[in-house]
Amino acid sequence: MRPDLQELFRMEKLPHIWCPGCGHGIIMRAIAEAIKESGIDMDKTVIVSGIGCSSRAPGYMNFDTCHTIHGRALAFATGIKLANPELNVFVITGDGDATAIGGNHFIHAARRNIDLNVILFNNNIYGMTGGQYSPLTPTGSKATTSPYGNVERNFDIPTLAIAAGASYVGRGTAYHDKLLKDLIIAGINNKGFSLIEAISMCPTSFGRRNKLGNAAKMLELQKTAAINVKAAQKLPPEKLEGKFLIGELHNKPAPEFTEEYDKLIAKLRKEAEQ
Amino acid sequence: MRPDLQELFRMEKLPHIWCPGCGHGIIMRAIAEAIKESGIDMDKTVIVSGIGCSSRAPGYMNFDTCHTIHGRALAFATGIKLANPELNVFVITGDGDATAIGGNHFIHAARRNIDLNVILFNNNIYGMTGGQYSPLTPTGSKATTSPYGNVERNFDIPTLAIAAGASYVGRGTAYHDKLLKDLIIAGINNKGFSLIEAISMCPTSFGRRNKLGNAAKMLELQKTAAINVKAAQKLPPEKLEGKFLIGELHNKPAPEFTEEYDKLIAKLRKEAEQ
Amino acid sequence: MTVNKARLIQGNQACAEGAIAAGVTFFAGYPITPSTEIAEIMSEELPKIGGKFIQMEDEIGSMACILGASLTGKKVLTASSGPGISLKQEAIGYASMAEIPCVIVNVQRLGPSTGGPTSTAQGDIMQARWGTHGDHPIIALCPATVKECFDLTVKAVNFAEKFRTPVYVLLDEIIGHMREKVILPNKEDIEIVDRKRPSTKPGDYKPYRTDESLIPEMADYGTGYKWHVTGLHHDETGFPTTKPALVEKLMNRLMSKLDKYKEEILLWQEESTDDAEVLIVAYGSTARSALDAVEKLREAGIKVGLFRPITIWPFPEEALARLAANVKGVIVPEMNYGQLYLEVERICKDKCKTSGLFKANSEPITPDEIIAKVREVL
Amino acid sequence: MTVNKARLIQGNQACAEGAIAAGVTFFAGYPITPSTEIAEIMSEELPKIGGKFIQMEDEIGSMACILGASLTGKKVLTASSGPGISLKQEAIGYASMAEIPCVIVNVQRLGPSTGGPTSTAQGDIMQARWGTHGDHPIIALCPATVKECFDLTVKAVNFAEKFRTPVYVLLDEIIGHMREKVILPNKEDIEIVDRKRPSTKPGDYKPYRTDESLIPEMADYGTGYKWHVTGLHHDETGFPTTKPALVEKLMNRLMSKLDKYKEEILLWQEESTDDAEVLIVAYGSTARSALDAVEKLREAGIKVGLFRPITIWPFPEEALARLAANVKGVIVPEMNYGQLYLEVERICKDKCKTSGLFKANSEPITPDEIIAKVREVL
Amino acid sequence: MLGELPLDINLKHCKACGICYAICPRKALAGDKLGKVYMSDPDKCTKCGICEAHCPDYVIFVRRDKK
Amino acid sequence: MLGELPLDINLKHCKACGICYAICPRKALAGDKLGKVYMSDPDKCTKCGICEAHCPDYVIFVRRDKK
Amino acid sequence: MSKRWEFRLSGTGGQGLITAGIILAEAAVLAGKEVVQSQSYGPEARGGASKAEVIIDEKQINYPKVVIPNVLLAMSPQPANKYGSEIKENGLIIIDSSLISDFNNEKARVVEIPITKLAKEDVGNILTANILALSAVVGLTKVVDFEYLKEAVLNRIPKGTEELNIKAMEIGWQWAEKHVV
Amino acid sequence: MSKRWEFRLSGTGGQGLITAGIILAEAAVLAGKEVVQSQSYGPEARGGASKAEVIIDEKQINYPKVVIPNVLLAMSPQPANKYGSEIKENGLIIIDSSLISDFNNEKARVVEIPITKLAKEDVGNILTANILALSAVVGLTKVVDFEYLKEAVLNRIPKGTEELNIKAMEIGWQWAEKHVV
Ligand SMILES: Cc1ncc(C[n+]2csc(CCOP(=O)(O)OP(=O)(O)O)c2C)c(N)n1
Ligand SMILES: Cc1ncc(C[n+]2csc(CCOP(=O)(O)OP(=O)(O)O)c2C)c(N)n1
Ligand code: SF4
Ligand code: SF4
Ligand code: SF4
Numbered sequence A, B: 001m002r003p004d005l006q007e008l009f010r011m012e013k014l015p016h017i018w019c020p021g022c023g024h025g026i027i028m029r030a031i032a033e034a035i036k037e038s039g040i041d042m043d044k045t046v047i048v049s050g051i052g053c054s055s056r057a058p059g060y061m062n063f064d065t066c067h068t069i070h071g072r073a074l075a076f077a078t079g080i081k082l083a084n085p086e087l088n089v090f091v092i093t094g095d096g097d098a099t100a101i102g103g104n105h106f107i108h109a110a111r112r113n114i115d116l117n118v119i120l121f122n123n124n125i126y127g128m129t130g131g132q133y134s135p136l137t138p139t140g141s142k143a144t145t146s147p148y149g150n151v152e153r154n155f156d157i158p159t160l161a162i163a164a165g166a167s168y169v170g171r172g173t174a175y176h177d178k179l180l181k182d183l184i185i186a187g188i189n190n191k192g193f194s195l196i197e198a199i200s201m202c203p204t205s206f207g208r209r210n211k212l213g214n215a216a217k218m219l220e221l222q223k224t225a226a227i228n229v230k231a232a233q234k235l236p237p238e239k240l241e242g243k244f245l246i247g248e249l250h251n252k253p254a255p256e257f258t259e260e261y262d263k264l265i266a267k268l269r270k271e272a273e274q
Numbered sequence C, D: 001m002t003v004n005k006a007r008l009i010q011g012n013q014a015c016a017e018g019a020i021a022a023g024v025t026f027f028a029g030y031p032i033t034p035s036t037e038i039a040e041i042m043s044e045e046l047p048k049i050g051g052k053f054i055q056m057e058d059e060i061g062s063m064a065c066i067l068g069a070s071l072t073g074k075k076v077l078t079a080s081s082g083p084g085i086s087l088k089q090e091a092i093g094y095a096s097m098a099e100i101p102c103v104i105v106n107v108q109r110l111g112p113s114t115g116g117p118t119s120t121a122q123g124d125i126m127q128a129r130w131g132t133h134g135d136h137p138i139i140a141l142c143p144a145t146v147k148e149c150f151d152l153t154v155k156a157v158n159f160a161e162k163f164r165t166p167v168y169v170l171l172d173e174i175i176g177h178m179r180e181k182v183i184l185p186n187k188e189d190i191e192i193v194d195r196k197r198p199s200t201k202p203g204d205y206k207p208y209r210t211d212e213s214l215i216p217e218m219a220d221y222g223t224g225y226k227w228h229v230t231g232l233h234h235d236e237t238g239f240p241t242t243k244p245a246l247v248e249k250l251m252n253r254l255m256s257k258l259d260k261y262k263e264e265i266l267l268w269q270e271e272s273t274d275d276a277e278v279l280i281v282a283y284g285s286t287a288r289s290a291l292d293a294v295e296k297l298r299e300a301g302i303k304v305g306l307f308r309p310i311t312i313w314p315f316p317e318e319a320l321a322r323l324a325a326n327v328k329g330v331i332v333p334e335m336n337y338g339q340l341y342l343e344v345e346r347i348c349k350d351k352c353k354t355s356g357l358f359k360a361n362s363e364p365i366t367p368d369e370i371i372a373k374v375r376e377v378l
Numbered sequence E, F: 001m002l003g004e005l006p007l008d009i010n011l012k013h014c015k016a017c018g019i020c021y022a023i024c025p026r027k028a029l030a031g032d033k034l035g036k037v038y039m040s041d042p043d044k045c046t047k048c049g050i051c052e053a054h055c056p057d058y059v060i061f062v063r064r065d066k067k
Numbered sequence G, H: 001m002s003k004r005w006e007f008r009l010s011g012t013g014g015q016g017l018i019t020a021g022i023i024l025a026e027a028a029v030l031a032g033k034e035v036v037q038s039q040s041y042g043p044e045a046r047g048g049a050s051k052a053e054v055i056i057d058e059k060q061i062n063y064p065k066v067v068i069p070n071v072l073l074a075m076s077p078q079p080a081n082k083y084g085s086e087i088k089e090n091g092l093i094i095i096d097s098s099l100i101s102d103f104n105n106e107k108a109r110v111v112e113i114p115i116t117k118l119a120k121e122d123v124g125n126i127l128t129a130n131i132l133a134l135s136a137v138v139g140l141t142k143v144v145d146f147e148y149l150k151e152a153v154l155n156r157i158p159k160g161t162e163e164l165n166i167k168a169m170e171i172g173w174q175w176a177e178k179h180v181v
């Protein structure tokens, strides 16, 4: 590993438990790079996760880290940030953790526009439990609980986040690691709820069952199916079929929850003094 | 009460427990009218609710009714509808019940586009527990838990429902009772998840504390602040300030969950026969 | 009568097959180790027979979902493990209160909290009884073999339907995940119980009126009975009441309805208890170690017996008390820090010495450990 | 020393004031009758002192939120009632496992399920002990007066901080909603306990290493210690392990750490027990009826005493056993179907007769009912 | 001659909220000293039904059959 | 002359996923019989860093300091 | 043995009886007595009947609920009927005779005061009815000194309404004096 | 007393040892014996070491876990080291000598078979290594007849691979015969 990144990791914990070719490792690295590059104080940075393969990431990262319970990372993070708004709070979560069991905290954290940097590792599956479909598993895909193909529809999570109130939303992939890093940095700089959907891959539980080839093939797929929003704007709709957008999808500053709360405290203080 | 509506009510349970001037009674009546007018089979109609003042409605309505636990009405309703797709399933819920504790089931039922008719009684407050702010309480409003004015931002619930996957979304008010009824009928006719936000009023716990006057005044407010989407399209943005939209906000048919599931069953049956 | 072939199947699979054999056609769940196989099998099998599988957004939704389905007349199942079971507690209480038949399989893993997802344990025994707020009826069954996973899931469904109560099947990870040779019964040989449907016409139907059976008749939603279900205290008509006398009437019935059927509900196994001087009380996979210990100790001439509660809740108190009166001591080996032990102590304390052998570190209690404990106590 | 003025305040208000007096600066909650006043007061008071109040989207989020806040070094509180407490169970188990200080007020209403939102009850006693899956440490305190609501909330915060465990304050609706004359202590007279902060530098810090105190030192997030918290079994460093020996080491410490401080944690009141022939064991508002009964019976020359556990969990077993050895019978009046009674029976069964007086219909147990029961038993 | 009134009023259920007489476009309704509805001016009533639709307690029914 | 290689490879951590040698635009990498990475053609390497960025296990580090 | 006073103040939601109960309890606190106050919640609290209970004693109050009241105040017909029978032998019932007619009770002494009418007409504000009634209750029972009641009232009421409320108290007190036996 | 056979089949994730364990257990079922099979889950199950255990007996099996195996199959170095010491006195250890070198054990008899190499070179498909190994295990122990093993294998494997697997079985069996003492 690049020497200057090593202080961001708990090097002695590596190699991580993830399977060969799991996209999560690539994304975790992008997060570390973004934190490094953003220049925020590492001693004042907290990383929170739920439960899942992705949610194991904080254990490898050299910060105050909290591996909570399934789906509740954002609620823990809300407590941390509100209790001490000085802290930079990151949330690492999976598609299951964030959008299935954790869906409610997701929309509410977005609504409050609380200053959290959420990186959602989307591998379209519950990896940790061996490959059940998630709310982000595409319709028709196979999973251990959709042996005949998934009959449910899937969320588009940026759309949902924007509708719920997130002020910054972007999407990167494990393949587009530089873009991913830049989006995370932009999220850090956004004072408010930032969601970065990071398209990952789970060769073990999603790729194999859906005949998508090995890890390298899945990465290749990200390359070919993704299209940058800016490029997409110039293309006719038919060229976008089967593609998904990456890049900055939404950037609309809005009042941030902990700042608003601090304003209230200041106001009451002032009133009390008078 | 109009004689022809009486069979839709459990007349002996009236008057209901709601406060004088509570908007919920007006909305419940609109639902009854819509059911009546739609001509659906009353014996095959189920009304499910969570907990809250609004969620008491099913107890007054002459159907198979289920007053469940707080926030879970949609999950119960999902079970009812999936287990027996023949049934017409209505969900009556409050802004707290549907969008606070029940927010996750809300977005997931919308995502699945399961054929439920959801009428969300939005009085911008937790009425039942005496007036705490809800996710639909406007920023700045007073509630017993926001004595200095609500510092949180509120959802726009139709936007959220659309983003989550609802195929039909409309908004009416207690004042615009005919529109409300028509929207509910349109929702019934939509094969999929239909959300009708019904703006109600809680003079007891919201109106009084926010100095909005009595029930009649609050109803008047709905009249003046609402603007029909169709009319709004013709108006310049500055004319829309401080207004909210009513009418049909979204109508985009999509595959319905229980139908898709039944197709799977049919396919497996066919395969087994071969 | 045809005899089924011997098969090698997993405990979790036997649960799933038992449920289907008992008539379950609706499953809602959310994956969690070590219970996930049950959901996976249901997702594959149910649509084949026209049944429904749904993976809900979480365990709360799963529990609520099966209750909704049960109201339409379907037999329903969910399965989970510790963290998920904790989340289901509010809805389980609703099922107790509204008397909605349902079966919950808990494949126990080592807690507390996330704990050890693939480690075996018997740490949710007391939670099964007391997890939800307020007093409520509950049944919990505890298989010790793969075959029993099948049989007791069938029984659980039958109990749920007959007594209109939630029923737990409490596996431990060992039982859930191990494969064992089993010969499953023929369809014709499986007793199937259906809930009592209304004997009156819709107009006369009072959904919570009961005769001396104490179990009200239940109409399927959509059949014209138009009844009301609530988790509030309610009278015979199903509508809310706060009148103390009516609340008391409801609660007394709920809290005594299972008593009436004790003989049917309380299941247990006794091995070598006749002349036993020491009694081992064990259940689930631990009972297998205990049985091994009993056999070995008997070979060594030591008079020890096994009492295996199969129904854990309600606990077969009288049966144990009867045996306890004739032994010097009772030993309770459990993969927890002493849960059922409290119940055993309560029952036996005035009759004999009681002691526990507790281990909750992800490893099973071995026969040798039990043997050593027996020798220590003797 | 100034003496505070007598005031008329509600039990719920006393809880809120006690929390603030103990140093709580963070509250997350979700409204539910009959606990809501606590949230309402916190929403008004906390921002005035620079503290934070947040109304979360549900009870699960509320519980998770206070745990997050506690990790930053704040003293934290949440409050709820039955249905909400059931929902919090998974996160409470996490707090036990990760040893995150927090206080949960449960203003008990009549269950099960939605039950009777404004009816009084003591039906969540066993849930407080067993609600979450797996074995775990817990403390539960049970006030009987408005003044005690204040005092015991202070104690609860102190216990949580000192022992790094979730602590319940279990009110019943009567205690929570009634107003009573109280004289609250002065700030200077209130003992305040803070959690042990690290005595080592960040590099040497092992977050779950303990000395003989059994309580690990806890660093505030954001102070450079960079430690890891998990609900999985973990070793001294805080990182996950599945090694049986390490799992056992962790669990043994967790399950015994409160034992070490029994003398400090176990609180109870004895009234007229010296020469008592019958002992009433009662807690919460029921203990007030019991006290009244004792006074009246004593006037009538009947030798009856009261044992009031203030700490319900862990239960003051030895203190009760000592008393039980000298009486003819123990009577347990509770507003439930016999919950703490099971514990009392377990403790006393070999010492004296035990019997219960159970009532859970929304009305309190009256002194006369207790008197009648005593006469029946005598 | 109650039978002749354009509205049927189930006064027992009236909670005196005041909506109907505030909303009646013709001012045909009014509140009594307890705030409960009464027809202050039956002749003005056009049977528009607005009061009926907006009474939260289903107190009012416009007799559409006969005058 | 390992020290001279353009890449630093921590083979102990390599899980043989095959990403790096599939993604290398210059085909400078390859997999051994167990699938673990090795530099099959060090001279082709342009030090673009693509392999480094996409190795999920942080096995590879491009020595940017020296040639 | 010290006397245990049990008061039940009943009426309709909105008549301010909960406030009256709290004020009575606070007056007792000011007077140095032991006191417990409670009230009805639930469906009753919304719209329908409303009830506040106050127990006052010289010594510690154990059982915190009213067993059977010595004093019942009934400010509307429904609670008058509901609670009228629950009264101590020789207890006291005060009814608002402007709203309740035909009230009889055999066990207790019944004092009729046209509370609402007095508040409306003599005080000039119907909202003071609760204070007027409370003053009458205290005047008839002398459970606390008038001064304590006055202080308690002034502590609770909105600023600017002092005069009105004092007037209400005085009228209530005078009516009570008329009936003191 | 009937003999209780305890097998531990160990290797690396992906080598198909869980399947081998299930097949062995199913062969025992076909042979009319009692059998319990279990396997490791958890972090071990992902990528790292993998382990299947089978207990076969003539009579009812109570304790369902391997206490100390009579037979250990080790198909990669890590589990060979990890489990090598846990073996019955005079037990049997079969190691894949194409992947493991320098393996010694004092308590048990060690049989070295170049399993992976044989599968790759002689059978022509490395994926048959587990079946080849299993066949050797059965050949060495004779815990069930070869016919039952064959039937069990054919029941489990994907269609079209019958021939390959039969070949693997035969090679495994032959190697075992060589070592039968
Ligand atoms: C309450 C609860 N329910 C279920 C689980 C089981 N569980 C653990 S991780 C997980 C899904 C993880 O999926 P995702 O968040 O997408 O992460 P991934 O493993 O795919 O990275 C589930 C269902 C749990 N631990 N707790
Ligand atoms: C699990 C749980 N949490 C909290 C409550 C308390 N509670 C009952 S209704 C309600 C809010 C209702 O608000 P809303 O859904 O908007 O309905 P409204 O009363 O305003 O019509 C709350 C918080 C509960 N009953 N159960
Ligand atoms: S199961 Fe999937 S998500 Fe989990 S570590 Fe393996 S590849 Fe990654
Ligand atoms: S509290 Fe509000 S919502 Fe509830 S019944 Fe009264 S007015 Fe309606
Ligand atoms: S029907 Fe129309 S006009 Fe007549 S009273 Fe009602 S609102 Fe007024």
Ligand code: SF4
Binding pocket: B021, E013, E014, E015, E016, E017, E018, E019, E020, E021, E035, E036, E037, E054, E055, E056, E057, E058, E059, E060
């Ligand atoms: S709207 Fe209905 S309840 Fe309100 S005053 Fe009119 S009739 Fe009465």
Ligand code: SF4
Binding pocket: F007, F023, F024, F025, F026, F027, F028, F029, F044, F045, F046, F047, F048, F049, F050, F051, F052, F062
């Ligand atoms: S640095 Fe670039 S060229 Fe060199 S090996 Fe890596 S990917 Fe290939």
Ligand code: SF4
Binding pocket: A021, F013, F014, F015, F016, F017, F018, F019, F020, F021, F035, F036, F037, F054, F055, F056, F057, F058, F059, F060
């Ligand atoms: S990408 Fe990394 S882990 Fe994968 S083969 Fe290359 S070096 Fe090994």
Ligand SMILES: [Mg+2]
Binding pocket: A052, A094, A095, A096, A121, A122, A123, A124, A125, A126, A127, A134
């Ligand atoms: Mg995932």
Ligand SMILES: [Mg+2]
Binding pocket: B052, B094, B095, B096, B121, B122, B123, B124, B125, B126, B127, B134
């Ligand atoms: Mg509301």
